[in-house]
Amino acid sequence: MMVKLRAFAAFRDLLGRESVLELGEGATVSDLLLHLCKTRRGFLEAAYDQEGLLRDYVIIMLNRKRLDGQQGLEQQLHDGDEFAIFPPVAGG
């Protein structure tokens, strides 16, 4: 399946503004993050702490709805989903 990846601010610097990822059927949000760790230089260090936990400042939206906690990471992805990743907001 194909999932659109959109990254903003510091994560855009690492991942590019927009791309399409091909993932296996049944892949979860965690699987997508693992894929990024394996394929994008610097992402692992930016997104995860030394204990392997997602850093607090990593914000994820799936189809423009914010994901929270472990339950969010286990959410299954579907073909055509839009996955967005960014740091805390700082507008205005």
Add this chain to the structure above:
Amino acid sequence: MTAMSLPYSRLWPEDDSTVQIGPVPISHDSAVAGAASADIGAVVTFTGIVRADQGVQSLLVEAYPEAAAEELERIVQEAALLFGASVDVIHRTGKLAAGEAIVLITSAAAHRREAFLACEYTIEELKRRAPLWKKEMGSFGDRWVGK
């Protein structure tokens, strides 16, 4: 410039509040004139400006435009419900030099108290909730704000 020609804009359907996000000019006079009507007794504006402190020469403002517009629409709707005010938001994106406006909030209500409160509510919630970011650029290089 009409709302339809902007990169991302939407008219709130139940009142005349508007949200605009993109590399657009900000006109304080036009915003105030657009907010005026027969039942409006107070218009309050807030303008956020690129501040040239600590060597900052310019900002790069970035948005997740669709998500930011949705969040700002929720915020102006909340302001309307809480304070009975109509609120317009223009948030610029792209490279902005020190002294340029980043954001303009125009709050219109029957009386000044409601207009002030709705304006303050909108900028505070924008800063807390809307997916927008700023990269400071200057003699130090560049750095994302808030990371």
